[in-house]
Amino acid sequence: MNCYETVARLHLYIGRELNAEEVVIVQQHLTACPDCECRFHFDMRVTRLIHERCTIEKAPEHLRERVLLLARAPMGEPVAFDPEVEMEIRADFEEYE
Ligand SMILES: [Zn+2]
Secondary structure: OOHHHHHHHHHHHHOOOOOHHHHHHHHHHHHHOHHHHHHHHHHHHHHHHHHHHHOHHHOOHHHHHHHHHHHHOOOOOOOOOOHHHHHHHHHHHHOOO
16 A cells, blocks of 8 residues: 555544454554654544544533633624633643644
8 A cells, every 4th residue: 555545544544444454554554654654643633632622511611611602602703701711721722732
């Protein structure tokens, strides 16, 4: 399998949607190819990040309320945040950057 084919399967690999045979082929390529291995780690990180940011029901109650408030706010209208909560949300997001 070449790099292009491997990268095309990475999201399936990360999502555990490949069969056992394909997993082995992808793993073999990743072991042998630093470029794809690097790409794989990057994709893993992004996937995890998206997953974490999407599972806000696991966030503390007050934080979740603020995020939902922000999500429901009409476009272009500023949302008034408690400065303390705003700091908390920023800190939470900056952790990943
Ligand atoms: Zn490669």
